Amino acid sequence: MGPERLRSPARTALAGREESEWRGLDPASKLEPSAADRVARLRKCSTLPRRGQGIAHVKHPTSSPTDRRAFLRALAGAGGAAALAPALGRYEALAHEIASLQGGAWSAPALRERYLLAADVSYLNHASIGTVPKAVHEAHVAYLRLCESNPWLYMWGGAWEEPRERVRAAVAGVLGTSPDRVTLTHNTTEGFSMVAAGLDLGPRDEVLFSSFNHPGASVCWEHHAARRGYRVRRFALAATDAPGWSADDLVRLHVEQIRPETRVLVVPHVDNIVGVRLPLERLVRAARDAGVAWVLVDGAQSAGMIPVDVDLSGVDGFSTSPHKWLQAPKGLGALVLTPDLRARVHPTWVTWGQERWAGTARALEDYGTRNLPELMALEDAIAFQRALGVDAKERHYRALRDHLRARVEASPALAWGSPTSWDLGASLCSIRVRGRPAADVSAELYERFGTVVRPFDLGGVQALRVSPNVMNDRAEIDRFVEHVEALL
Numbered sequence: 001m002g003p004e005r006l007r008s009p010a011r012t013a014l015a016g017r018e019e020s021e022w023r024g025l026d027p028a029s030k031l032e033p034s035a036a037d038r039v040a041r042l043r044k045c046s047t048l049p050r051r052g053q054g055i056a057h058v059k060h061p062t063s064s065p066t067d068r069r070a071f072l073r074a075l076a077g078a079g080g081a082a083a084l085a086p087a088l089g090r091y092e093a094l095a096h097e098i099a100s101l102q103g104g105a106w107s108a109p110a111l112r113e114r115y116l117l118a119a120d121v122s123y124l125n126h127a128s129i130g131t132v133p134k135a136v137h138e139a140h141v142a143y144l145r146l147c148e149s150n151p152w153l154y155m156w157g158g159a160w161e162e163p164r165e166r167v168r169a170a171v172a173g174v175l176g177t178s179p180d181r182v183t184l185t186h187n188t189t190e191g192f193s194m195v196a197a198g199l200d201l202g203p204r205d206e207v208l209f210s211s212f213n214h215p216g217a218s219v220c221w222e223h224h225a226a227r228r229g230y231r232v233r234r235f236a237l238a239a240t241d242a243p244g245w246s247a248d249d250l251v252r253l254h255v256e257q258i259r260p261e262t263r264v265l266v267v268p269h270v271d272n273i274v275g276v277r278l279p280l281e282r283l284v285r286a287a288r289d290a291g292v293a294w295v296l297v298d299g300a301q302s303a304g305m306i307p308v309d310v311d312l313s314g315v316d317g318f319s320t321s322p323h324k325w326l327q328a329p330k331g332l333g334a335l336v337l338t339p340d341l342r343a344r345v346h347p348t349w350v351t352w353g354q355e356r357w358a359g360t361a362r363a364l365e366d367y368g369t370r371n372l373p374e375l376m377a378l379e380d381a382i383a384f385q386r387a388l389g390v391d392a393k394e395r396h397y398r399a400l401r402d403h404l405r406a407r408v409e410a411s412p413a414l415a416w417g418s419p420t421s422w423d424l425g426a427s428l429c430s431i432r433v434r435g436r437p438a439a440d441v442s443a444e445l446y447e448r449f450g451t452v453v454r455p456f457d458l459g460g461v462q463a464l465r466v467s468p469n470v471m472n473d474r475a476e477i478d479r480f481v482e483h484v485e486a487l488l
């Protein structure tokens with residue numbers, strides 16, 4: 001299993017397409033005109049702080065500490081960050097979108113218009129990387145512009161301190177934990193890298209994971225093992241057995257691998273190969289009974305797609321990538337650690353002023369200048385997903401999956417390769433193809449029909465991974481099946 005990447009023919013085709021789309025265009029015109037108009041309107045209706053309003057009338061600090069203190073007092077007098085709250089209030093476009101989606105009143109075809117996907121692309125690869133709703137993208141652009149209107153204010157002047165904590169609270173809400181446990185990272189890989197780099201493990205310790213573990217949650221442990229003297233053991237799970245697994249099987253397959261020296265067990269909540277959803281609560285209990293100290297979960301494919309309750313599941317750590325199923329801008333992540341585990345993880349990033357975050361999840365987070373406009377947009381991405389509705393999304397994923405499975409099972413050329421029950425599965429489905437390498441089929445699917453799926457070679461069994469989202473509909477699934485059948 002390699003990292004998420006299409007094999008070379010498809011990759012070349014994708015690269016070619018991106019290049020021809022953008023060639024000759026200046027950055028401003030990369031937005032379609034209507035979207036550019038909307039950004040202009042959005043900027044007009046958003047309450048950007050102006051001189052003489054909010055805190056922008058406060059004189060900026062100079063280098064002297066006295067002036068700086070005076071500035072901070074003045075800032076507090078002006079209502080501090082709260083005075084800027086209107087600048088980060090829901091932009092009108094986003095508020096409108098959210099109001100119209102509320103209560104699950106959406107349909108996939110109508111929703112597709114609210115995304116930036118190219119008209120000639122059938123995007124069925126949300127497990128590799130998500131796509132951002134237009135309204136969230138526009139909010140992101142507005143934050144970028146706002147930041148450039150006074151970079152110091154937004155980066156170091158404290159204007160985005162309170163909103164940053166709102167982002168943390170929104171993430172905590174999605175993950176079923178409290179904000180004080182959430183470290184805002186850049187992706188799942190970074191979260192695992194931070195824990196592997198910062199946790200003291202020694203020669204008597206073992207880190208255990210299966211062949212279903214993604215490299216983003218595995219390589220970091222292997223990297224540090226030799227120098228620190230601990231052992232990493234990877235056991236094989238046969239992806240081709242997935243359709244027959246029960247919850248009992250999944251717990252047993254993991255627990256029977258635990259040895260007295262196993263201190264850390266790392267598992268994907270939903271794996272990226274065939275989309276098996278692990279029964280986390282049961283697995284954590286059984287792993288603890290077997291002597292594991294910490295169970296760490298890779299939630300890259302679950303957060304935003306299925307309900308997640310980190311605290312209830314009893315896991316010690318959970319790392320995720322909101323740029324997949326939460327449809328946030330790329331390069332946003334979250335790491336949740338129990339206070340006990342966090343106290344044992346030395347920070348990877350060390351920088352000035354960190355003392356004030358000692359003992360909090362933020363102590364692991366600050367590393368100097370960061371892309372705050374992007375971080376601000378995470379709250380909007382979450383608001384958009386909430387407006388779609390957890391239940392409505394789940395109904396949609398489930399219905400599409402049932403439809404895909406029925407079509408696959410009726411086809412002599414195809415076979416279903418994921419768990420059969422929704423409770424053990426996800427909107428991430430493995431479709432076995434016969435007669436041709438899956439990589440060739442996926443490259444041709446893209447070149448001829450604009451369909452984006454990911455190929456897998458499962459030890460000789462050829463499979464296409466299909467991961468639909470809210471804007472995909474049954475007709476798109478039907479076309480996918482017909483196109484694959486035509487290529488085999």
Ligand SMILES: Cc1ncc(COP(=O)(O)O)c(C=O)c1O
Nearest residue numbers: 004187188189214216272300321
């Ligand atoms: C299960 C799983 N874990 C981790 C990752 C890595 O994600 P990121 O690059 O956002 O860290 C992926 C990416 O596809 C994944 O599917």
